[in-house]
Amino acid sequence: MRWSVYAFTLLLLAWSCGMDTTDTATAEALPDTVTYAAHVAPILWSNCMPCHRPGHAGPFPLITYRDAQRKAQMIKLATGKGYMPPWPADTSYRRFLGERALTRHEIALLARWADQGALPGDTSLLPPPPDLPEDPLLGEPDHVVWLPDSFHIPGDARDRFMIAKAPFQLERDTFLRAVAFVPGNRQLVHHMNAALINYPRGKKQDVFAGARYLNAEEIHGPEAFAALQLTNDDGSWPPLVPSVVNHLPGLDPLVLPDGLGGLHLKREGAFLLNTLHYGPSTRDTTDRSRFLLWFAPGPPERPLQELSLGSTHTPIDPPLHLEPGEVRSFHTQLTLRKPISVVTVNPHMHLLGKSFVAYAVTPARDTVPLVRIPEWDFKWQYAYTLPYLLPLPSGTTIHVVGIFDNTADNPHQPFRPPRAITGTDSRFMRTTDEMLQFFVTYVDQRPGDEKISLFTK
Ligand code: HEC
Numbered sequence: 092m093r094w095s096v097y098a099f100t101l102l103l104l105a106w107s108c109g110m111d112t113t114d115t116a117t118a119e120a121l122p123d124t125v126t127y128a129a130h131v132a133p134i135l136w137s138n139c140m141p142c143h144r145p146g147h148a149g150p151f152p153l154i155t156y157r158d159a160q161r162k163a164q165m166i167k168l169a170t171g172k173g174y175m176p177p178w179p180a181d182t183s184y185r186r187f188l189g190e191r192a193l194t195r196h197e198i199a200l201l202a203r204w205a206d207q208g209a210l211p212g213d214t215s216l217l218p219p220p221p222d223l224p225e226d227p228l229l230g231e232p233d234h235v236v237w238l239p240d241s242f243h244i245p246g247d248a249r250d251r252f253m254i255a256k257a258p259f260q261l262e263r264d265t266f267l268r269a270v271a272f273v274p275g276n277r278q279l280v281h282h283m284n285a286a287l288i289n290y291p292r293g294k295k296q297d298v299f300a301g302a303r304y305l306n307a308e309e310i311h312g313p314e315a316f317a318a319l320q321l322t323n324d325d326g327s328w329p330p331l332v333p334s335v336v337n338h339l340p341g342l343d344p345l346v347l348p349d350g351l352g353g354l355h356l357k358r359e360g361a362f363l364l365n366t367l368h369y370g371p372s373t374r375d376t377t378d379r380s381r382f383l384l385w386f387a388p389g390p391p392e393r394p395l396q397e398l399s400l401g402s403t404h405t406p407i408d409p410p411l412h413l414e415p416g417e418v419r420s421f422h423t424q425l426t427l428r429k430p431i432s433v434v435t436v437n438p439h440m441h442l443l444g445k446s447f448v449a450y451a452v453t454p455a456r457d458t459v460p461l462v463r464i465p466e467w468d469f470k471w472q473y474a475y476t477l478p479y480l481l482p483l484p485s486g487t488t489i490h491v492v493g494i495f496d497n498t499a500d501n502p503h504q505p506f507r508p509p510r511a512i513t514g515t516d517s518r519f520m521r522t523t524d525e526m527l528q529f530f531v532t533y534v535d536q537r538p539g540d541e542k543i544s545l546f547t548k
Pocket residue numbers: 134135138139140141142143148149150162165166169170175176177191193340341342470
């Protein structure tokens with residue numbers, strides 16, 4: 092099957108907060124008495140509340156003193172282990188926009204606060220909690236694309252991986268400035284990745300035919316595309332842009348500085364949600380999610396392009412295969428044929444991933460760290476945005492090393508007892524197959540790119 096794949100992709104994710112997580116405060120002495128009003132509230136409001144508030148991903152709110160006091164011990168535990176806030180990338184390896192990571196000093200403050208009995212302090216001195224926006228802060232969208240229907244999530248406490256199509260028809264061809272995915276059910280929609288299909292003019296009578304949800308564990312690949320009626324009317328394949336939207340809880344869409352990014356949008360099109368992951372629910376409920384679209388006035392000066400490494404893209408050495416009980420490291424690489432400036436990096440593995448590192452080696456033999464995930468967690472697969480464009484010269488080799496753990500001790504091990512696992516070579520696969528992939532979005536390099544900040548809010 093041939094998809095003609097456009098080399099550029101619209102942007103993935105961005106984060107609403109800045110980069111204020113330096114460790115300079117580590118050496119600072121802790122106060123004798125730690126209180127909610129004086130120390131804890133500001134930490135929770137900026138690092139936790141974006142997710143821990145009603146209608147968002149966190150399972151309980153962390154807004155008021157009572158909210159926090161009830162969970163004081165759990166907060167100490169979850170932050171002490173580095174499990175919350177979720178930010179798997181190692182901040183000592185490479186910094187990114189909107190990092191959600193606590194300093195050691197902040198973690199120590201939360202622990203002392205819990206140990207001292209979660210004291211309120213003078214809460215009358217506190218300002219009101221920040222008024223966080225419900226939706227991404229880009230103003231009214233120019234167009235909204237809804238998923239076909241409500242999806243019924245049975246209360247059977249199982250994860251679900253769906254494939255779906257969300258078609259649209261606009262007034263005219265245009266350019267996309269930004270696109271956001273807004274889950275209907277923020278507690279259960281965990282992660283989502285969508286491609287964009289652009290139908291050439293006159294090639295598709297009814298873009299809405301075949302729009303529905305399919306269970307990816309029952310049907311995938313060509314069969315699923317047929318059920319979704321994705322092809323042009325003559326059976327040929329329309330152009331598809333991969334990974335146009337990635338969603339994880341608590342993240343806003345990235346808006347690139349003027350002139351960067353931007354994606355051509357045909358009048359007739361569809362989002363193909365090739366993974367829509369619902370977390371487990373113990374009661375029957377529903378979801379109906381939507382895409383918000385903001386148009387750009389014209390074509391971008393420098394469109395965003397994408398490099399793909401690993402499964403289905405570049406050879407993995409040794410070939411991805413794990414015997415039961417095996418922990419093993421795999422490598423893949425790619426050499427640049429032109430100078431680029433990196434915008435985002437996005438590591439991808441499945442349930443057996445244990446750790447991940449990507450770095451670049453320039454022709455002058457400088458090593459440039461790209462991203463390190465010391466403890467891979469399938470649940471928190473971010474695309475990380477660099478604070479400034481990162482120029483890499485032509486001839487640079489990007490290296491990726493992924494370690495996989497197919498032992499029974501891996502908490503994400505899907506099989507008891509473990510089975511032999513092989514890497515998939517299909518783009519659309521089951522989560523229980525393994526993958527080692529790395530995606531880099533970039534723009535063509537220009538002098539001075541290292542001074543171009545990607546912080547637009
Ligand atoms: C990006 C969204 C997000 C942010 C930011 C976030 N949380 Fe969470 N938190 C979650 C989700 C989702 C869960 C549910 C458990 C899971 O999915 O892993 C959770 C679970 C928890 C739990 C329960 C852990 C358990 O063992 O069940 C605690 C405690 C917690 N969060 C505290 C915090 C604190 C404290 C912060 C800030 C320092 C924070 N969270 C920031 C999304 C977030």
